[in-house]
Amino acid sequence: MSPELERKLSAWVPAVAWTVLIFCVSSIPGIAPIIFRFKFFDKLAHAIEYAGLGIFLTIAYRGSLPRGARLSAAALLAVATGLAIAVADEAYQLTVPGRAVEFHDWVADATGVVLGSLIMVYCYRRVVPWAARVAERLERG
Numbered sequence: 001m002s003p004e005l006e007r008k009l010s011a012w013v014p015a016v017a018w019t020v021l022i023f024c025v026s027s028i029p030g031i032a033p034i035i036f037r038f039k040f041f042d043k044l045a046h047a048i049e050y051a052g053l054g055i056f057l058t059i060a061y062r063g064s065l066p067r068g069a070r071l072s073a074a075a076l077l078a079v080a081t082g083l084a085i086a087v088a089d090e091a092y093q094l095t096v097p098g099r100a101v102e103f104h105d106w107v108a109d110a111t112g113v114v115l116g117s118l119i120m121v122y123c124y125r126r127v128v129p130w131a132a133r134v135a136e137r138l139e140r141g
């Protein structure tokens with residue numbers, strides 16, 4: 001396998017693993033821990049879960065698109081993919097006993113995906129260049 005193909009495939013490992021984890025959690029029948037009884041906590045949990053997905057999908061697309069591709073293309077593809085995964089997850093929950101499908105869960109998922117993707121756009125545009133400058137200064141002594 002070529003190093004370029006290996007790099008592109010490895011960029012997807014965290015996103016695929018996170019998606020599998022999401023569907024594993026969705027497979028638990030009637031999940032309702034005590035902490036979920038707090039008002040809106042489940043929506044916050046959905047947003048955090050899908051923010052992670054947005055982060056990993058943005059990294060995956062950024063790492064697998066051609067070198068000259070714009071960061072915004074990676075972010076838009078990440079959001080579109082994340083929204084599709086959220087729809088599939090909610091649809092899958094129809095088959096799991098004791099699980100409810102709620103539009104507001106999908107809204108929380110969508111909010112999380114967009115937030116996660118925006119976090120990565122910020123990191124690629126601000127944090128990565130800053131870290132490179134700091135590393136360069138440290139190397140120069």
